[in-house]
Amino acid sequence: MSLLSLALALALAQSPTPCRSGERWVLLPFQPVALTTAEARQVEDAVRRAAEHTSGVCLEPRAETVAKVRARGGRLPGCVDAACRGAQAQALGAQRLVRGVALGVGGGRSVALTLVDREGLESHAVVTLSGEGLPPGQEEARAREAFQELRKTHLSSAGAVKRPGSAWPTVLLAAGGVALAAGVGFGLAARNTEAVLSQGNAGCSGEGETFRSCFTGRLREGQRQARTANVLMGAGALLGAGGAVFFVWELP
Amino acid sequence: MRQLRCAPAALLWLALLAGSAASAAPTRVAYALIIANNTGTEPKQAPLRYADDDGARYYELFSSRTQETVFLSVLDADTQALHPGLAARTRPPTRAALKEALRQLNARMAEDKARGDSPVLYFVFTGHGKRGPAGEGAVSLLDGSFTRTDLYSQVIAPSTAAFVHLIVDACDSYFFVNSRGALPVAPAQVQAVKGLLATRELARYPNVGAVLSTTREQESHEWSAIRSGVFSHQVLSALSGAADVNADGRVEYSELSAFVAAANQGVEDVRGRLEVSIQPPALDRAAALVDMGDKARLGFLLLPAGLEGRLWVEDARGLRVAELHKERERSVVLGLPLAQGYFLRGAGREASFRFARAGAVVDGAGLSWRDNALAARGAMEDALRDRLFSVPFGPRFYNGYMASLGQTPVAPEQQPDLSP
Incomplete structure (x- = not known):
């Protein structure tokens, strides 16, 4: 293998696997608490399988994630604010980052999941996988439930945060209103011109060429006003409809 | 080829062997005997305010984790109001009641042992203690002293427990468990007395560990803000x-020792300083005082990496049930009794939470915090409020502490699996 092909292979190996569809999610190796590393890995694998089978989620392969974590010293520092969390997600090339703590307390197993987006907004879900009062053999299903609950919580809270920030419906409706008002103004002016023209002399004095020229000018002015009014009212209606569509789109 | 055909069968056998080995491991069955007595046997011993409160808190902690917990105490009016229904489950802390409780628990533990289980006994005392003229320590029961001789002859020697954990929060409790110094007898009698004393030494009972508050000023170490003795609170x-x-779910003696050291390190006021003696069982110095993995009627609060600083948990009655100063990178789980509701508090902020059922886990990172202001009063209050738990506790403190003692630390924290 030539040096060039080796370098190319290494570069390809280090570049993240592209996502053909869906958002790029990164699931970090789970932290064990009162469990062994191997037991925490079992819990992590169950959640990973749930993520892989969720539509719209493009999960980064574990090997890539592990390589990134290793390159950062084997563990990502705990963040206390949204800026740090968002920066961590971005540094790992994730649109959404999932952290997990696998717990073996009280005679059962639980998992605490945290989902972070690029803005640092985080959501949490805790699910008991096994233990007293729970039917055995349901760990996989419960891990799936934990992941779905986490995703649902995050999407609803992220939507709630982003909604108030959107100004598009207001802008479109306001612009539509202004255009409609201007259209009505031009329409009234065209109507006035029409009334003047219907008087017979259209307010023009003189005879022959002078009168014809004045009359034609008044006629053209009226036509221009009518056209402008139509264009403005059409634009206003479109803008208003657009604003309404955005408004309905962003309703919870 | 034949070897390959045999491989699945061999693997199955290995799995079966591993399974049978696992099932052969003895089950840990815990019992607790808690004695809490506010009054002393001598007129100069002023009544304590919170020994019974401490006993009630030990009861709440252990009754959720043990097969059976016996509580000997006469709760005062305030404590009965704070713990409704508990008084009906107590017996007076007399010698006769203690003897009967020990007989009952030893019988239960003998049955467990015969069944192949591994019984564990927590023997807890909170109250007055003193050192007698001959150097022998004693604690106060309602009807008289209970001496070191009594402890060894009635509690430790006849115990059928695989492990006994002694927790004593009383003045001079070191001498309630250990002897030290010259013998107050003539030289001719020294050998005979030494032989007798040897039967009252912890070294003779390698299955016994001790957690002792050895300070002399018990009164000064009660803190009204938490309605508790400081040592018992820690x-x-x-x-x-x-x-x-x-974060392996087990609290070992060395971890408890370092935790108490960290909690008290910032206290400069001599009145607030604690002297403690923590000795693990010689048989297994890594024996766990508590294993969070055991079945228990508890809820669990996860404080993950990212949360840091001095934090404490108060229940709906206003009782502070747990406190720590957390290093940021450390994950901690607190096992708490299933109460009506709790508040997790930190500097100027608080968040409420509750457990839906036993075994439920609440993620502290997902709690909704709000601002909160707390008030305290008095110089001693200030010293305790500001200085206790002022030093962060985590692997950094623990490793330094163990290095300074020259002792073997616990295994490092389990890390996430970073294999591909």
Whole structure:
């Protein structure tokens, strides 16, 4: 293998696997608490399988994630604010980052999941996988439930945060209103011109060429006003409809 | 080829062997005997205010984790109001009641042992203690002293427990468990007395560990803000899981020792300083005081990496049930009794939470915090409020502490699996 092909292979190996569809999610190796590393890995694998089978989620392969974590010293520092969390997600090339703590307390197993987006907004879900009062053999299903609950919580809270920030419906409706008002103004002016023209002399004095020229000018002015009014009212209606569509789109 | 055909069968056998080995491991069955007595046997011993409160808190902690918990105490009116229904489950802390409780628990533990289980006994005392003229320590029961001789002859020697954990929060409790110094007898009698004393030494009972407050000024170490003795508050916090430095779910003696050292390190006021003696069982120095993995009627609060600083948990009655100063990178789980509701508090902020059922886990990172202001009063209050738990506790403190003692630390924290 030539040096060039080796370098190319290494570069390809280090570049993240592209996502053909869906958002790029990164699931970090789970932290064990009162469990062994191997037991925490079992819990992590169950959640990973749930993520892989969720539509719209493009999960980064574990090997890539592990390589990134290793390159950062084997563990990502705990963040206390949204800026740090968002920066961590971005540094790992994730649109959404999932952290997990696998717990073996009280005679059962639980998992605490945290989902972070690029803005640092985080959501949490805790699910008991096994233990007293729970039917055995349901760990996989419960891990799936934990992941779905986490995703649902995050999407609803992220939507709630982003909604108030959107100004598009207001802008479109306001612009539509202004255009409609201007259209009505031009329409009234065209109507006035029409009334003047219907008087017979259209307010023009003189005879022959002078009168014809004045009359034609008044006629053209009226036509221009009518056209402008139509264009403005059409634009206003479109803008208003657009604003309404955005408004309905962003309703919870 | 034949070897290959045999491989699945061999693997199955290995799995079966592993399974049978696992099932052969003895089950840990815990019992607790808690004695709490506010009054002393001598007129000069002023009544304590919170020994019964400490006993009630030990009861709440252990009754959720043990097969059976016996509580000997006469609760005062305030404590009965704070713990409704508990008084009906107590017996007076007399010698006769203690003897009967020990007989009952030893019988239960003997049955467990015969069944192949591994019984564990927690013997807890909170109250007055003193050192007699001959150097022998004693604690106060309602109807008289209970001496070191009594402890060894009635509690330790006849115990059928695989492990006994002694927790004593009383003045001079070191001498209640250990002897030290010259013998107050003539030289001719020294050998005979030494032979007798040897039967009252912890070294003779390698299955016994001791957690002792050895200070002399018991009164000054009660803190009204938490309605508790400071030592018991720290031990209870540690046993709730705050001392589990490596997040393996087990609180070992060395972790408890380092946790108490960290909690008191910032206290400069000599009145607030604690002297403690923590000795693990010689048989297994890594024996766990508490194992969070055991079945228990508890809820669990996860304080993940990212949360840091001095934090404490108060229940709906306003009782502070656990406190710690957390290093940021450490994950901690606190096992708490299933109460009506709790508040997790930190500097100027608080968040409420509750457990839906036993075994439920609440993620502290997902709690909704709000601002909160707390008030305290008095110089001693200030010293305790500001200086206790002022030093962060985590692997950094623990490793330094163990290095300074020259002792073997617990295994490092389990890390996430970074294999591909």
